[in-house]
Amino acid sequence: MEYVFGDKLVEFTDEVVEKLNSYRQVKKGQHEAGGILLGRIYDDRITIQQITTPGPGDKSGRYFFERNVKRAQWFVDLAWRSSNGEVIYLGEWHTHPEPVPKPSSVDRKLITNMLRDSKMSINFLFLVIIGTEEKYVAVQFAGNDTSLIKLDQRN
Secondary structure, eight states, X not given: OEEEETTEEEEEOHHHHHHHHHTOOOSTTOOOOXXXXXXXXXXXXXXXXXXXXXXXXXXXXXXXXXXXXXXXXXXHHHHHHHTTTOSEEEEEEEEOSSSSOOOOHHHHXXXXXXXXXXXXXXXXXXXXXXXXXXXXXXXXXTTOSSOOEEOXXXX
16 A cells, blocks of 8 residues: 655555554444554655554544553654664554545544644654545644645555
């Protein structure tokens, strides 16, 4: 799975794509799932190579997912330390129980707040929403409080 991001490609490893797809809300009453995106930035591409999955302390329902912030930070710190600072936090993912997912106002606010409160060296974050049939992949830049930019999938 690859998306165009300016002069770079955003690529998701096969393992990540399989995990994301496994959480699609295809069963009646199935709760939303979510986590964080972790990966590396290269000159010509950004690779999403790890995600966290729902775990202890997360809260969810049919139409919401709240991740455990402390647990997520633990994963970010572990990935960063074990990769000598190369694997970093790149954004958020979650599911929606709709065929063609669209970000809600809560989704937009989450990314805006993450960018505002971040002490990262990058000025953008990705948002991935897994629908029952399609995926929504977008980026938001720091200082741009309302605009998620949907990325085009590379054929």
